[in-house]
Amino acid sequence: MSxxxxxxxxxxxxxxxxxxxxxxxxxxxxxxxxxNIVLTILTVYCLYLMLPPLFNWAFFDAVFxxxxxxxxxxxxDGACWGFIEKRIGQFTFGFYPVEERWRVVLAFVLxxxxxxxxxxxxxxxxxxAIWFSLLYPFIAYWLLLGGMGLEPVxxxxxxGFMLTMVIGVTGxxxxxPLGILLALGRQSExxxxxxxxxxxxxxxxxxxLITLLFVASTMLNYFLPPGxxxxxxxxxxxxxxxxxAAYIAxxxxxxxxxxxxxxxxxxxxxGLKYWSSMRLVVLPQALKISIPGIVNTxxxxxxxxxxxxxxxxxDPLGIGRASLSDIKWTGLSTEVYxxxxxxxxxxxxxxxxxxxxxxxxxxxxxxxx
Amino acid sequence: MSEQQSELSAAKLxxxxxxxxxxxxxxxxxxxxxxxxxxxxxxxxGERIVVCGPSGSGKSTLIRCINxxxxxxxxxxxxxxxxxxxxxxxxxxIRREVGMVFQHFNLFPHxxxxxxxxxxxxxxxxxxxxxxxxxxxxxxxRVKIPEQAEKYPGQLSGGQQQRVAIARSLCMNPAIMLFxxxxxxxxxEMIKEVLDVMIELAxxxxxxxxxxxxxxxxxxVANRVIFMDGGEIIEENEPQEFFNNPQSERTREFLxxxxxx
Numbered sequence: 001m002s003x004x005x006x007x008x009x010x011x012x013x014x015x016x017x018x019x020x021x022x023x024x025x026x027x028x029x030x031x032x033x034x035x036n037i038v039l040t041i042l043t044v045y046c047l048y049l050m051l052p053p054l055f056n057w058a059f060f061d062a063v064f065x066x067x068x069x070x071x072x073x074x075x076x077d078g079a080c081w082g083f084i085e086k087r088i089g090q091f092t093f094g095f096y097p098v099e100e101r102w103r104v105v106l107a108f109v110l111x112x113x114x115x116x117x118x119x120x121x122x123x124x125x126x127x128x129a130i131w132f133s134l135l136y137p138f139i140a141y142w143l144l145l146g147g148m149g150l151e152p153v154x155x156x157x158x159x160g161f162m163l164t165m166v167i168g169v170t171g172x173x174x175x176x177p178l179g180i181l182l183a184l185g186r187q188s189e190x191x192x193x194x195x196x197x198x199x200x201x202x203x204x205x206x207x208x209l210i211t212l213l214f215v216a217s218t219m220l221n222y223f224l225p226p227g228x229x230x231x232x233x234x235x236x237x238x239x240x241x242x243x244x245a246a247y248i249a250x251x252x253x254x255x256x257x258x259x260x261x262x263x264x265x266x267x268x269x270x271g272l273k274y275w276s277s278m279r280l281v282v283l284p285q286a287l288k289i290s291i292p293g294i295v296n297t298x299x300x301x302x303x304x305x306x307x308x309x310x311x312x313x314x315d316p317l318g319i320g321r322a323s324l325s326d327i328k329w330t331g332l333s334t335e336v337y338x339x340x341x342x343x344x345x346x347x348x349x350x351x352x353x354x355x356x357x358x359x360x361x362x363x364x365x366x367x368x369x
Numbered sequence: 370m371s372e373q374q375s376e377l378s379a380a381k382l383x384x385x386x387x388x389x390x391x392x393x394x395x396x397x398x399x400x401x402x403x404x405x406x407x408x409x410x411x412x413x414x415g416e417r418i419v420v421c422g423p424s425g426s427g428k429s430t431l432i433r434c435i436n437x438x439x440x441x442x443x444x445x446x447x448x449x450x451x452x453x454x455x456x457x458x459x460x461x462x463i464r465r466e467v468g469m470v471f472q473h474f475n476l477f478p479h480x481x482x483x484x485x486x487x488x489x490x491x492x493x494x495x496x497x498x499x500x501x502x503x504x505x506x507x508x509x510x511r512v513k514i515p516e517q518a519e520k521y522p523g524q525l526s527g528g529q530q531q532r533v534a535i536a537r538s539l540c541m542n543p544a545i546m547l548f549x550x551x552x553x554x555x556x557x558e559m560i561k562e563v564l565d566v567m568i569e570l571a572x573x574x575x576x577x578x579x580x581x582x583x584x585x586x587x588x589x590v591a592n593r594v595i596f597m598d599g600g601e602i603i604e605e606n607e608p609q610e611f612f613n614n615p616q617s618e619r620t621r622e623f624l625x626x627x628x629x630x
Contacts, residue, residue, distance in 0.1 A: 265438055266475035266534075270489035270541060271464040280488060284479050364479055364521040 094159015179248025251293035395444030468538030528559030
């Protein structure tokens with residue numbers, strides 16, 4: 001029974017009961033069909049089976065401080081985090097000299113400071129802060145390697161999470177601009193540039209990262225003039241950067257192709273030159289579309305840093321393996337790998353969340369709406 | 370229409386002998402396909418040219434050659450004394466002086482309406498930001514959407530977007546405006562608001578070349594109507610003559626098709 005209104009006089013009515021709110025959400029998402037109801041019940045049951053033992057192992061029955069594995073086992077049935085606690089310094093800093101570790105900590109704190117204005121656009125005094133971000137790589141280089149008043153430290157002593165961060169952050173920061181240039185080069189009207197970029201991208205993508213790392217560790221010596229020393233970490237950084245730049249280039253190229261031709265035509269018609277039109281009109285749109293792919297590549301790169309273990313660098317996995325061979329602590333590989341996995345998960349998950357935040361922020365109501 | 374016609378009678382006096390565009394014996398090919406054949410056209414300052422013709426007749430291509438969005442292979446195009454050649458300097462100079470409005474607006478979706486309008490003045494004309502914003506606001510006022518300045522193009526209707534596109538071009542203070550079917554992608558009820566803006570521009574003495582199917586607009590505004598077919602200019606005449614007394618058979622056929630319904 002609906003009431004009658006004259007055309008144009010129909011008021012806005014409230015939606016029928018049960019069409020909004022929590023109950024509706026539950027019904028729509030968890031109990032919408034018999035199959036969905038079975039699925040919901042099964043899921044809850046599985047969680048009930050899995051979660052309590054997991055929490056017991058990781059927290060309630062776990063031993064956080066112990067002198068050896070036997071002491072751990074005597075104190076509780078759960079995880080033996082005491083082992084991690086004893087080795088945390090090595091996991092974090094590798095073989096960086098203990099009395100110089102403050103430099104790594106300071107470099108990390110400054111990294112966070114340098115990232116804030118880059119990642120957060122409402123940062124107060126953003127312009128000035130970005131100058132610091134641009135200076136940061138030099139500060140970090142000085143802090144980590146020493147010289148000019150600081151005790152020099154060989155890169156071979158880098159290790160653990162610190163090594164992961166050095167390779168990961170450098171790779172990410174350098175591969176994005178390089179990847180964008182490669183993507184633009186691949187679309188260039190100048191044949192030589194296009195040809196060079198395409199061959200580079202296809203070659204790098206066609207080769208596993210491990211082989212590139214082996215090339216970096218052994219073969220480069222054959223190509224370089226005898227007597228040149230070329231830091232192994234630097235070689236790894238170059239290879240990792242080139243590798244992910246090739247992937248970034250393809251992701252960005254996808255974004256570039258999604259931009260209608262009318263956009264460059266409008267920019268041309270207004271008199272913008274090639275680089276202005278790219279920087280102001282095309283790339284902001286193309287990069288926005290490419291964010292999921294770019295972050296995906298970054299996450300891949302960050303995790304691939306563990307591959308440096310094959311050329312003898314001690315990333316967290318390398319440190320973990322080395323410390324597991326200690327007689328006092330044998331058989332604790334689960335704890336070690338869970339701990340390392342949590343470190344990577346936190347880093348990668350943060351990147352993923354940031355990318356979602358960025359996508360939402362850049363959404364200006366075109367297309368989808 | 371009569372009101373608009375009287376508005377325009379004064380403007381018609383504004384046409385001077387100063388030559389803005391000269392196209393001489395111009396040809397263009399897409400690969401093997403000969404799209405433009407021996408085009409000759411001169412446009413004086415303040416003139417308003419309407420180009421019409423069936424689709425595929427090369428009318429869009431013709432006006433896109435004027436700001437080098439398309440390259441011509443033979444003949445000459447001179448815009449305000451500068452010849453269009455492969456020389457980037459010449460192309461850039463001409464593009465600064467020639468505004469263009471597209472069928473699909475081509476606004477920059479990631480920038481607000483105001484930023485769309487200030488982008489080129491700031492980066493091409495090197496105008497200070499505050500000044501560029503003042504100029505932009507005054508043109509947005511002129512196209513009657515000053516209140517939309519902070520919105521994004523995606524939040525506006527088609528007619529509003531096209532008016533922003535016109536304002537964006539005007540912000541560069543062009544000597545010539547090219548319109549490439551500016552109303553073809555619009556809903557019928559939005560066509561008038563865009564045409565009104567264009568009529569007002571014409572009244573102010575802007576040199577304009579419009580590719581359009583709006584014959585009413587051609588009748589009220591144009592000094593000359595050009596009919597193209599198969600890549601050639603078939604007929605060129607004053608609107609009165611063009612509509613009442615078309616010379617060629619093909620023009621008559623075309624007019625009967627579009628005027629009858």
